[in-house]
Amino acid sequence: MPFEFQGKHVTVAGLGVSGVPAAKVLHGLGARVTVVNDGADERARAQAVELEALGITVRLGDGDTLPDGTELIVTAPGWKPTKPLFTAAGQAGVPVWGDVELAWRLRRPDSAPWLAVTGTNGKTTTVQMLASILKAAGLRTAAVGNIGVSLLDAVTGDEEYDVLAVELSSYQLHWAPSLRAHSAAVLNLAPDHLDWHGSMEAYAADKGRIYEGNHVACVYNVADKATEDLVREADVEEGCRAIGFTLGSPAPSQLGVVDGILVDRAFVENRHKNAQELAEVSDVNPPAPHxxxxxxxxxxxxxxxxxxxxxxxDGLRAFTPDAHRIAHVADVDGVAYVDDSKATNTHATEASLAAYESIVWIAGGLAKGATFDELVAGAAKRLRGAVLIGADRALIREALTRHAPEVPVVDLDRTDTGAMLQAVQEARRLARPGDTVLLAPACASMDMFTNYNQRGDAFARAVRELGA
Structure with missing residues (x-):
């Protein structure tokens, strides 16, 4: 049965990108809405004024107490399941939804189906590629979820869509028990956000929720067995198929690469004998393996x-990646300078390092509990040198000492934003013509920069100064 919101007391947990629109939508549906928020900073107070003007109750600085009479909680995706608010909800039998679950429940009967994507790395790029392909096919679509159009806006607004390309994080999937996509993909799995999920097993299980109830296809990564295991464990609609993707030659029911051509042996007649050419590797921008x-x-x-x-x-040719994702900045004196500031964990950085043969690596920042031995050991033969910045650079330096002792390392003992200019200058000194100076930090940026965008911008400015 559909959830009836009229007159129901709904608590929205968290202001911000998802909380404010959720509160407004629920209020418009006739719910009695209370918003609770941990913080009470200037932005939160301004949002509270906006919501209270509509008749919505807002409690700032009190995100742990369950308001009396709450019948449903709609939470921001980042709020941890261990918060006292959710413990109290569980004891009281109050259901907890995320913004994705709310959007799913509010779909109209004729709403556009969802093609959903998750994974530790590559979600945004894949969803944007998917939207570009769908548009090239003449379909009305949008990239939604963590990017682009708000999911709530997409399902409750006046714009009509044929299909939605949906990016979903592990946080969002944790709070979306009813989601049933047309088809979904898990791109890869590597340790991330374990402080939130509690364990790798819990993290993987939340990622795997994306496959539950799929109608047509569960897409997995042939090179990452954990993603296929999630498909095997999923309860899907009868007739839903497991579809693999691989950088090698594809088996039946897979997509892969043959002689520089992306080919399909899944959605063709007689897939055991036939394959359909889709695009050339050169149509992918950039054509790095990941x-x-x-x-x-x-x-x-x-x-x-x-x-x-x-x-x-046509969709792949039309696609332009976002900034700071393995973006070529410039060539200076025969050396390529590449900005992959978005590589904020070891899994993303491993993929980035694998794209080049001879690298001067700029790395470091906030490690978020990561270890670097496996990453360095796998990349050691590709490293011409390394320049380390940021608060946790010692962890990378120690891994380099253990697994790549012959690689020269410059350790910049500074965490100010100006360190990037010095890092690029040191990298230039280490590089030789034909090398790539690669910013792929394997760490978060907040020790030195506001976000990875600012870090990448600092790198690009420093490179431009070299060529000036």
Whole structure:
């Protein structure tokens, strides 16, 4: 039965990007809304004034207490399941939804189906590629979820869509028990956000929720067995297929690469003998291995929705990646300078390092509990040198000492934003023509910068100064 909001007391946990629109939508549906928020800073107070003017109750600085009479909680995705608010809700039998669950429940009967993507890395790029492919096929679509259009706006607004390309984080999936996508992909799994989930097993289980109830295809990464294991464990609709993607030659029911061509052996007649050419590797921007994998996952979801091969090619050609994702900044004296500031964990950095043969690596920042031995050991043969910045750079330096002792390392003992200019200058000194100076920090940025965007911008400015 649909949830009836009229007259129900709904508590919205958390202001911000998801909380404010959720509160407004629920209020518009006739619910009695109370918003609780941990903080009471200037931004929160301004949002509270806006909501209170509508008749919504807001409690700032008190995010742990369950308001009396609460019948449903709608939470911001980042709020940990261990918060006292949710413990109290569990004891009282009060359900907890995230903004994704709310959006799913508010869909109209004729709403656009969802093609959903999750994974430790590559979600945003894959969803944007998918949206580009769907648009090339003439479909009305949008990239939604963590990016682009708000999911709530997409399902409650006046804009009509044929299909939605949906990016979902592990946080969002944790709070979305009813989600049932047309088709979904888990791109990869590596340790991340374990402080929130409590364990790798819990993190993987929340990622795996994206496959529950899939109708047509569960897309997995052939090179990452954990993603296939999640497909095996999922309870899907009868007839839903497991579809793999691989950088190698594809088996039946897979998409892969043959002689520089992206090919489909899943959504073709007689897939045991036939394959459909989709695009060339050169159509993928940039054609780094992990980005080709993203393109194959996007293509698999689009093909599951019935998109023709030509639209896959045209959509990939039209796609332009966001800034700071393995973006070529400039060539200076025969050395390429590449900004992958978005590589904020070891898994993303491993993929970035694998894209180049000879690298001067700029790394460091906030490690978030990560270890670097496996990353350094795997990349040691590619490293011409390393320049380390940031609060936790010693962890990377120690891994380099253990696994790449011959690689020269410059350790910059500073965490101010100006350190990036010195880092680029030191990298230039280490590099030789044909090398790539790669900013792939494997760490978060907040020790030195506001976010990874600011870090990447600082790198690009420093590179431009070299060429001036």
């Amino acid at each position: 980005n080709i994998a993203n393109a194959l996952a996007a293509a698999a979801l689009a093909r599951a929705f019935g998109v023709p091969a030509a639209a896959v090619r």
